[in-house]
Amino acid sequence: MKQIIMASTSTIHGSGYLEYLHPELEVFFKNITNILFIPYARPGGISHDAYTEIAQKGFSKIGKNITGIHTYNNPIEAVKNAEAIFTGGGNTFVLVNQLNKNQLIEPIRDALFNGTKYLGTSAGSNICGLTMNTTNDMPIVYPPSFKTLGMVPFNLNPHYLDPIPGDKHMGETRETRIKEFHQFNTQPVVGLREGSWLHIENENITLKGELTARVFECGKTPYEIETGSSLNNLK
Template sequence: MKNIIIASTSTLHNGEYLEYLLPELNVLFEKCSEILFIPYARPSGISHDNYTKKVAEAFTKISKTIKGIHDFENPIEAIEKAQGIFIGGGNTFLLVSQLYKNNSIEALEKAVKNGTPYLGTSAGSNICGLTMSTTNDMPIVYPPSFRTLAFVSFNINPHYLDPIVGSTHMGETRETRINEFHQFNPQPVIGLREGSWLAVNGDSIKLKGSLTARIFKRNEKPIEVDPETELNDLK
């Protein structure tokens, strides 16, 4: 049974890393003493070691040990034996490229769909959808496929931003980008605002946090859904 938290962000404004999620993570990883961290997304170019250290410091607050996947000779075996898994934010193109390079996509799919607790934030959340095509990131590398883990039957846009009234910014809004996506792709997209997450337990997918989320479907007007809404029929 899937047991997943798909969070828009790891850090809220003026908050510490993962701080706002720690009560939820204490429950998600309740039966885990050690969690496998996959640092491939490397935000701001941080090294795998330094990224893993940052995550380890946060998880000491709930008495969990973190091991980076890069410290294992066999990444597939590390995933198969993991008590819990966390993939953090950074660049989604880099993350997906590295997962394919290490042949880890299928191992992750199998482990998490069989019940290994999983936390994704930002890029690590983007890959929980059918494809990574609704990422906000620059294509700094080119993965062999945009297909991702399909833990949910739709796409995800983390860090979703609403247009700012009176802004002089002339670039495209997130909604514009998602409308462009729907010219070529049929699946729904959920825009997750900062501080929101999806709690996936078996077949249940529930919006959590204090904010609404924006749902985009092809050839339909976007709608807002409230926290605690079940999204298992979104496909």
């Protein structure tokens, strides 16, 4: 039974690391003491140790212990034995490359299908989709595959941004880039705005947070879904 939270971000404006999610995480991780942290996305290129310290500070406020997967001699066994898993944000290319290098895609997928609780933020949420192809990150490394965990039957675009009326920026909007993606791919894409997350319990997928999400289906006009809405029919 899948038990997953896929959040757009770890931090929203004016709050500390994971602070806006604390009420949700206290319930989600109620019976969990130790969480395995995957720091591979390395935001800003920080070290695995430094990133793990940040995660530990965030989770200490709800009484949870964090251990970085990089401290284990056998990361596959660490995944298999984990009470719960948290994958932080950063660069999705770096994350997926390291997961493949350590042969962790299948073990994580198996663990999640078997009920290990999982939290992802940003890049850590991106990898829950069918592929990582709708990330906003720069391809600074080249993973052997763009396929990811496939915990949901669509792709994600965390940190989704709407066009700003009157803005003089002439580059592509997120909507334009996702439409380009649909010229070559057919799976839906869910644009998660800051402070929003998806809660997956078995096959039930629910949007949470204060904001709507924007859904892109190939060949259809994009549309908004309200918080509390189910995405079970999105395929």
